[in-house]
Amino acid sequence: MHTKGRVEMQTDTDGQPLKRRAANLTIRTDVLELARALHVNTSRAAEAGIIRAIREVQAREWLRGNKAAIEAHNARVDKDGTLLTPDWAAD
Template sequence: MTIRPDYLADAKRLGITVSEAAERGLRDAIREAEAARWLEENGDAVAAANDWVEANGLPLADHRLF
């Protein structure tokens, strides 16, 4: 793994643990990629459900308390 030297120097100056920051960044990147993949795989179904609700309203809407 390569990290820009100026980023390493700033992290050291600020007391940031590089390995922990890298893990957080990688975790966030993985979550974003998984969410994007899920949306790509299920986008048509989500759009169809949204279209149905727009045309027909929410199921059981008459029973809502709010």
């Protein structure tokens, strides 16, 4: 997280720094060499990619779990229209 040009340490709900644990990852050699040449923090980059993958899976699961409700809502809007019409959209 960036604030006024500096990076803030991520903390848990009690304000304590988030704990980290070493993990073994297998990464393509060319990718790792380029990351090192560009001084990319590979641990942080891997963590960011894993977080992004988790969010994508969670979003797909949420959509799958709420599919019936979304379809029912869309069918109601198709049949009856929206509940409210903003002033800018009124005829």
